[in-house]
Amino acid sequence: MRRGLAVLVALTVLLLLLDVAGGPTGPVRSAGASVFGPMLRATSTDADDPRDTELTRLRLRVAELEDERSASAQESELRDLAQDHRVDVVPARVVAVGARDARGAVRVTLDVGSRDGVSTDRAVVSPDGLVGRVVSVSRWTSDVELLGASGTSVGVRVGTAPGVLAELSGSEPTLDERPGELAVRAVQEGRLEPGQQVRTLGSQDGRPYPPGLPVGEVVRAPQDAVGLTAVATVRPVADLPALDVVGVVTGTTR
Secondary structure (H helix, E strand, O other): OHHHHHHHHHHHHHHHHHHHHOOOOHHHHHHHHHHHHHHHHHHOOOOOOHHHHHHHHHHHHHHHHHHHHHHHHHHHHHHHHHHHOOEEEEEEEEEEEOOEEOOEEOEEEEOOOHHHOOOOOOEEEOOOOEEEEEEEEOOOOEEEEEOOOOOOEEEEEEOOOOOEEEEEEOOOOOOOOOOOOEEEEEOOOOEOOOOOEEEEOOOHHHOOOOOOOEEEEEEEOOOOOEHHHOEEEEEEOOOHHHOOEEEEEEEEOO
């Protein structure tokens, strides 16, 4: 393309010189038009062409409709999760991402607040399961601390009912964790094994965590992961760095 533009510039200079000298410019102009005309048309755009504006507008509208369709599908899955676990939820969307650590986002901001019935120390879920808890609320927005944030832990049950009582946290020095993974440590006698499902133990009055919410799956565990010293690596069911539509638990249904 650069070579073609250089030739165009040279041709323009030649035509100017011929014009000044009174020489025959017709053959040169004709040859130049036939050779470089298609190139000029290909490299030029009409910014005022209404067809371009309309096409851009249609593409933006298609993107909006796709986003609305995806959000509607996720809200429907949220309602199913809420019904299965007998909790009431307020749908929300992530509008900002706050502090980060090695695992990615630690806090996110939602577009719902006290006017929507949201209060602190309430669980936040995605269509797949638990993602964190509400730590601060304003009238219009609320901040959520995600699973794995430093200094936080969640009581869980690991494996088939009744399951091994354990504590889920962000890191464990004895484990070789990968980005996005969490650690679980048993607090009663039992064995932790890959493939076991991890669910919330539940808090008093279901606050912040109702019982039985999906949290993740054990993906790696040492062979000696037995007893009170047992530790294992858990992959959360929710894609924490890519949250979009979530639900804030506001209570339990009878």
